[in-house]
Amino acid sequence: MTHSVNFDVLIVGSGVAGMSLALNLAGRASVAIVTKRSLCDTNTRHAQGGIAAVLDPADSFDAHKADTLVAGAGLCAQEVVELVVAAGPAAIEKLVDRGVALDRGSSGSLELTREGGHSARRIAHAHDLTGAAIQEALAQQIRDHADIEVFEDHLAIDLITGARLARGRGRGVAGSPDDAVLGAYVLDVKGNRVVPFAAPIVVLATGGAGKVYRYTTNPDIATGDGVAMAWRAGARVSNMEFFQFHPTCLYHPKEKSFLISEACRGEGGILRTASGQAFMPSYHALKDLAPRDIVARAIDNELKRSGDECVFLDMTHLPGDFLAERFPNIYGTCKELGIDLRSEPIPVVPAAHYMCGGVQVDTEGQTSIRGLLAIGECTCTGLHGANRLASNSLLEGVVYADRAARRVIALLAQGPAEPHFEVPDWDTGDARNPDEAVVIHHSWEEIRSLMSNYVGIVRTNRRLQRAKRRLELLYNEIREDYWRFYLSPDLIELRNICMVARLVVDCALVRQESRGLHYSTDYPETDDANWRHDTVMRRPRFE
Numbered sequence: 237m238t239h240s241v242n243f244d245v246l247i248v249g250s251g252v253a254g255m256s257l258a259l260n261l262a263g264r265a266s267v268a269i270v271t272k273r274s275l276c277d278t279n280t281r282h283a284q285g286g287i288a289a290v291l292d293p294a295d296s297f298d299a300h301k302a303d304t305l306v307a308g309a310g311l312c313a314q315e316v317v318e319l320v321v322a323a324g325p326a327a328i329e330k331l332v333d334r335g336v337a338l339d340r341g342s343s344g345s346l347e348l349t350r351e352g353g354h355s356a357r358r359i360a361h362a363h364d365l366t367g368a369a370i371q372e373a374l375a376q377q378i379r380d381h382a383d384i385e386v387f388e389d390h391l392a393i394d395l396i397t398g399a400r401l402a403r404g405r406g407r408g409v410a411g412s413p414d415d416a417v418l419g420a421y422v423l424d425v426k427g428n429r430v431v432p433f434a435a436p437i438v439v440l441a442t443g444g445a446g447k448v449y450r451y452t453t454n455p456d457i458a459t460g461d462g463v464a465m466a467w468r469a470g471a472r473v474s475n476m477e478f479f480q481f482h483p484t485c486l487y488h489p490k491e492k493s494f495l496i497s498e499a500c501r502g503e504g505g506i507l508r509t510a511s512g513q514a515f516m517p518s519y520h521a522l523k524d525l526a527p528r529d530i531v532a533r534a535i536d537n538e539l540k541r542s543g544d545e546c547v548f549l550d551m552t553h554l555p556g557d558f559l560a561e562r563f564p565n566i567y568g569t570c571k572e573l574g575i576d577l578r579s580e581p582i583p584v585v586p587a588a589h590y591m592c593g594g595v596q597v598d599t600e601g602q603t604s605i606r607g608l609l610a611i612g613e614c615t616c617t618g619l620h621g622a623n624r625l626a627s628n629s630l631l632e633g634v635v636y637a638d639r640a641a642r643r644v645i646a647l648l649a650q651g652p653a654e655p656h657f658e659v660p661d662w663d664t665g666d667a668r669n670p671d672e673a674v675v676i677h678h679s680w681e682e683i684r685s686l687m688s689n690y691v692g693i694v695r696t697n698r699r700l701q702r703a704k705r706r707l708e709l710l711y712n713e714i715r716e717d718y719w720r721f722y723l724s725p726d727l728i729e730l731r732n733i734c735m736v737a738r739l740v741v742d743c744a745l746v747r748q749e750s751r752g753l754h755y756s757t758d759y760p761e762t763d764d765a766n767w768r769h770d771t772v773m774r775r776p777r778f779e
């Protein structure tokens with residue numbers, strides 16, 4: 237018998253959004269963070285470039301808004317863009333107050349760089365390790381707060397709602413509310429048991445889902461858990477067709493997901509074909525600093541045209557000392573792999589990088605389910621529209637952690653929306669040990685290759701339909717295994733990856749136009765008259 241553990245607020249995920257929210261709530265509520273590996277093993281930790289905000293007197297809020305709207309290709313929510321951009325300087329100040337050491341020039345003011353789609357220098361950074369600097373500083377603060385309890389190696393399986401209890405494992409709460417969250421079932425990976433966490437407020441801060449694709453800049457943990465859980469619980473999910481491919485992931489057999497920051501191009505790096513030709517001037521007036529969708533598509537086009545395996549990012553014209561000082565992570569990693577940035581260009585390919593869609597939320601992170609909030613990459617707030625402007629996402633994470641904290645405090649002040657429910661234990665039913673665990677690996681590989689082959693940068697109806705049929709088959713097999721076998725982290729993540737892949741394909745099939753990150757050769761034009769709106773999906777009630 238496992239008893240549930242009780243908190244006011246359960247935060248799932250420990251990246252910039254989850255940790256910032258926990259710190260905002262410290263001392264005002266009992267808070268648990270569950271995180272599936274260690275506290276610092278997050279997508280945030282891998283962010284290189286930085287965090288965008290208007291910090292230079294020569295820059296303006298209007299310019300940052302305009303750049304965000306242009307990148308978003310007509311789908312950004314104007315109100316959201318305004319509130320996030322306006323909150324930028326305060327968000328940076330908060331991070332600095334929490335101990336994040338951002339780079340400063342000799343005068344003491346923050347050093348700012350440029351990235352694609354930005355009309356001004358507005359990216360604050362800590363060399364090319366901005367995410368790591370944020371992660372370490374916030375984690376230190378979290379450890380210093382006795383009233384934030386951190387559960388490492390705890391992987392959330394599913395949200396607990398009344399409707400779910402009536403349907404799945406953990407049956408038997410008569411009369412529980414259908415449409416409010418009651419907590420989450422969480423796999424204690426080391427203890428090998430499922431722990432019910434009871435909480436009237438659950439906040440998903442689970443990050444992205446780059447592992448849906450074969451090539452990604454994301455770490456292994458990026459399996460879309462929050463989106464899949466929210467979807468299964470009946471929350472609205474939107475704009476999943478807009479998966480951002482970063483133009484420059486290192487192409488090397490030993491380093492499959494190493495990002496070459498866009499800041500390299502911000503500081504003068506030039507993309508070239510294998511024959512040395514700088515190709516971006518023939519695609520966009522901003523050349524190498526065009527918005528990401530345009531650069532990624534240009535590279536895709538060059539690779540298809542030439543049959544080459546990669547293109548090259550050339551920084552050999554920049555001073556060697558500057559490269560080592562400004563990009564110590566990229567410089568050092570490339571050097572270890574035998575690539576000397578000072579004398580040779582870096583081989584790069586586009587790779588899945590950022591999920592612009594996600595769980596649909598309002599301006600305080602509230603989802604369509606009572607008590608369930610979501611913040612950070614797993615959400616669709618309206619900030620990114622059809623294409624995220626570089627370095628707007630760390631900013632969004634900090635700003636929405638502030639806004640969600642306000643909502644959480646207001647909800648707690650109202651008292652529980654529902655009478656107290658005893659959350660039942662997980663019901664293992666007739667589950668047994670899997671006879672062939674390797675099948676999980678095969679299914680995972682199948683999903684990632686079919687997503688890369690059929691649902692990449694350039695799409696067609698035929699390929700999307702193929703992907704849909706294959707994913708349905710895989711999903712049914714995975715569902716059988718889910719009920720038949722004891723749960724393992726691999727099986728839980730596989731189920732989530734498959735669900736997220738299906739959502740990407742379903743949204744892509746709905747949108748009959750090309751816009752931002754969704755480019756279809758069947759509908760090559762943008763069709764504002766019919767498609768200038770979000771693609772909103774909701775699970776059929778008893779799928």
Ligand code: SIN
Pocket residue numbers: 283284285286496497498499590625626627628629
């Ligand atoms: C980068 O450093 O290029 C990544 C920045 C981002 O994706 O926002």
